[in-house]
Amino acid sequence: EPEVTQTPSHQVTQMGQEVILRCVPISNHLYFYWYRQILGQKVEFLVSFYNNEISEKSEIFDDQFSVERPDGSNFTLKIRSTKLEDSAMYFCASKLETGIYEQYFGPGTRLTVT
């Protein structure tokens, strides 16, 4: 069964550093998402991406965040200058088409900012 993959599984970084989280969505999917989950809290939407542009972003997704689909297979989330409160599990998700709620989530990247 096709699956979404994410690398790395765990990233430790110092406050103020830039990090790039990588995702490979399912190959024929057209819609891509990033979510995050702070330990013990609910899953929060960050951004959705379609046709090489952001279609929606949440208040969390401020100027420190950016997304890119550089080569037609990878989908990346960059945090320019990490803060302690960015420590969380980051999930990438993808779906095939519009009008459905079935998204396929990756295993996540645990980001720890020290």
Place this chain on the structure above:
Amino acid sequence: LAKTTQPISMDSYEGQEVNITCSHNNIATNDYITWYQQFPSQGPRFIIQGYKTKVTNEVASLFIPADRKSSTLSLPRVSLSDTAVYYCLVGNLLYNQGGKLIFGQGTELSVKP
């Protein structure tokens, strides 16, 4: 997206049927009801989706009464591996073209031997 209310936690034993109810009193005409499952340290996983009456797949059943103000996810004969958080989401497929999912706190199901 409609606000949902579900129990924070539930306990069960292996082999029992588990029913998790979600209230969504302000569900709109075009809203669908979707359930996701999340195991510890993993991403959420789609379980089932429905609009009215009953939907069944290999994992679960979803019961939706005529007024659609609530729904019940039914897991038959649970095992230890069904220990997870279960999320009820209600939303409009037509006006949510970006497709973001809005998760609540979910119901933490603990299955004991």
